[in-house]
Each structure stands twice: as structure tokens, then as C-alpha cells.
């Protein structure tokens with residue numbers, strides 16, 4: 001990962017690290033345009049997107065749930081994997097900084113700093 005920072009600092013930090021547990025393809029970020037205020041961001045299996053649910057029945061994952069799962073994982077391995085964590089948390093911060101509401105970002109910061 002060292003020396004490859006550019007790649008991992010891409011716009012969407014999960015792009016290269018989230019894979020489908022069903023078929024092994026990558027997960028892609030998608031924005032669902034729902035009727036009113038909320039534009040829900042989900043991640044979906046690429047096979048599902050391209051070929052439909054017959055090809056892969058993996059369900060879409062809410063980005064917030066995905067992020068929570070990563071935070072939990074970070075906390076778990078924080079002690080002995082600090083350099084690894086640093087790169088990934090920087091990427092996480094990038095995606096959060098793009099969000100208009102900073103409440104979630106603050107909460108995440110506190111958890112990471114622990």
C-alpha cells in the first residue's frame with residue numbers, strides 16, 4: 001500500500017476494497033434518487049448491476065452501514081496495525097468531508113481517535 005497512495009486516495013475509498021461475498025466481483029457505489037430530500041447512497045455488486053439478480057443475488061448495502069462496519073473493523077485492529085489504519089482512515093475522512101452534514105464526521109473522528 002505504501003507508494004501506492006494515489007490509488008487508494010481515490011474519490012471513493014471503498015472502491016478497491018469491497019467485494020461481493022456471493023460472486024467475488026467488486027462493489028460499486030450508486031446513488032438512489034428517491035422522491036424527496038434523501039438521496040440514498042448504496043453499494044451494489046457489479047455482477048448484479050450488469051447482469052441482474054439472476055446472475056448474483058447480493059443485496060445493496062447502505063453506505064452508512066458499510067462505513068459503520070469499517071469503523072468497527074478499524075477499532076478492532078487499531079492497536080497493531082497503525083500504519084494500515086492511517087491510510088484507510090484518511091480515505092474515510094475524505095469521503096466524510098464530502099458530506100454536507102458533519103455530525104457523522106465528528107462522531108467518527110472521536111471513535112477513531114480513541
Ligand SMILES: [Zn+2]
Nearest residue numbers: 020023045056
Ligand atoms: Zn455478486
